[in-house]
Amino acid sequence: MKFFKAALIIIAVCTATSVFAQTSDELKRRKNKLTEELQQLNREYEETASNKKVSVRQLNNLKIQINLRQEKIANINSEVRNLDNQISESNNTVHNLQSQLDQLKKEYAGMVLFAYRNQSAYNKLMFIFASKDFNQAYRRLKYLQQFGTYRERQAGYIQGTQKELHVKINELDKDKKEKSNLLTEQEKERTELGKAKSNQVKVITDLSKHQGELKKQQKDVQQKIAKTNREINNAIRREIEEMRRKAEEEARRRAEEAARIAAAKAKADAANNNAPAPVVIKKPVVIKRATDSEALNATPEAAKLSNDFLGNRGRLPWPVASGQLIHGFGTYVEDGIRNDNNGYEIRAAAGAPVRAVFEGTVKMVKDISGTYLVIINHGEYFTSYSNLRSVNVSVGQKVGTKQTIGAVATDQISGESSVNFILNKGTTFVDPRVWLAPAN
Template identity: 65%
Template sequence: MKFLKAVLFIVFVFAALAVHAQSSADLKRQRDELTRQLDQLNQEYDQTVNNKKATLKQLNLLKEKINLREEKINNINSEIRNLDNQIAESNSSVHNLQSQLSQLKKEYAAMVLFTYYNQSSYNKLMFIFAAKDFNQAYKRLKYLQQIGTYRERQAGYIQETQVELHVKINELDKNKKEKSTLLVDQLKEKESLGKEKETQVQVVADLSKHEGLLKQQQQDIQRKIAKTNKAINTAIRREIEEAKRKAEEEERARQREAAARAKAENKEAPVVKPRTAVKNLSNSEVLNATPEAARLSNDFLQNRGSLPWPVSTGSLKQGFGIYYDNEGIKNESYGWDIKTNQGASVRAVFNGEVTHISDVSGTYLVIIKHGEYFTAYSNLRSYNVKQGQKVTTKQVIGVVSTESSTGEAIVNFAIYKGLDPVNPKIWLVPN
């Protein structure tokens, strides 16, 4: 019974450690990815430092570096906490294994001593031959065999426990060394973070000398965002109105057919104004009026969470929802700002039809219709599709533009259900 409890305990400990090992592996992958992103930002930042005049791009890169550095430090803290838990569990496991080993050795030693002191009294042959009958002799023989087997099994338990104890001690040493390495890495990251924050203060001071120019640049960006949002809203409204117009024409055609049938049958046809019938339809019903549109809407919905990003390589710069700019002014983002490589291709995230292309403050906006859903791609340097063209998933529709004031290549991506913007996070595959 004691052995069974010991085995169950060891199985439980190993299961717990397996969970921690998986978590540790995930944290390490995250730390490696953060390190890779930091290295890439360092290269970009080094290029801007060559310019003696501080730029908005330099400040933005510093902010990204600081955010990533803080995220990496948090990641390291999580790894350290994870290791602390593993070390505590390993210490507990070592203590329990040592107690079990000590108990097993005591029991084994007592059994050996008992056998030694009583070996003349329990001579195997005499013990067997002293039996009353053959059946009892056979049972005594099996009893002696079981004693021998039990001794061998106990010796095996002792050896197995010693091996487990050795493994746990090595694992404990490994975790302690890994924790020591992480603490050193954490200290380096904190030092780098401190230096970057000092540099940020200096860059902000330099930029403040050109405050008027910077405010003008930021205002230009905000005006461009507002114009883009307005253009998207106008284009979608136009699509809805066009869908309603087609629905009205189809209703009139049905009424004419009904009137013709009624006349042929000498009956009075009911008169219903087409607009009265259509105006009660929701935007969703209007946009899904045709079987093709309804099927495309359903396909788009079925792929929620697995749509590809509009660029093959990119990182999220500004998410969906309310945010505050450098001046503390409240803003709202209706989509995602995705930072990518200069000259990167922008691609459709799903099958659909190009319904709108326009120039917004020197860059292009492309809107693709997917039934009642729309995807908008703005801040394009160029486009290679045309209005009314059918496109497929991951088909290249244009090239991202590079912001002259920041030197960054950012594509603005948004998803709408009718006139309502929705968060791309729940639609795009995790990057």
């Protein structure tokens, strides 16, 4: 029974360790990814810092570094908390196993003493013959037969418990060492975070001396964003009107064909009944104006594409294979200036491939102030990709999911390499967060 309890303790600890390991692995993967991103940012910052002229790109780089270092510190905190839980569980397990081992050894010592006192055949026979009746004598005989086997089994339990205790003590030492390393790494990150914040203050101070130039740059950026949004709205509106026109033409054709068939049938019926041919009064065909959604889903192909796109909500790939979100959907304030973002601004390496997030048809490729805008139709949905330095698709071309459509450009104003991704349902801008797959 005592061994059974010890086994339950070991199983419980192994289960807890498995859950811990899974969470720990996820945290380690995320920490490694953050470390890689920070190393890349450091390299880029050193390149820009080598120029004596302070740039907005340096400031943006430092802002991203600060955010990533704060996330990495929080990640390490989570790892430390997990290790604290693991260490606490291991301490309890070691204590329980030690108590179990002590009890097993005590019981085993009693058995050894009993065996020593009854080691002669005479004593064993006297033990059996001292029985009150035959049944008691039989039970004592069976007891003596099983006693040796049980003692061997108890010795095995002791060895197994000792081995498990040794393993748990080693794991405990390993966890304590890992925790110490994490705390050292965390302190290092806090130091680097402090340096980044100090550099940020310095860069802001230097940039404040060129406020006029910066305001002009920011105004140019806002104008480019506004122009991109207008182009997207206009392109989608044109597509809706074209699809509505085609839908109304098809509805009118069907109505006129139905009227023609009805008139021919009426004329034939009159002829069969020797009656005068009916007078056909041509009435103008009135077609109900289709809504935007009806127009965009007018054909079976478009309706299926819309439904497939909707079915992949939350699973669409990111427009770049590797990147960091700079600004999400909605309003944000940066350097005291209020900005409205209709999509995602994603930082990526200069020249990185930009890919379609779903199959569809290219509806626009246009140069916007020196970089390209690509709009792809997915039935009722549209995705837009701007700030591309080059494109390799054309209007009317069908593209597949993850097909490369262009390359990331480096903005000449901010010095930032990024792609702007916008998602529309009809003319309505929607938050990509609920559509794109979670970032790794």
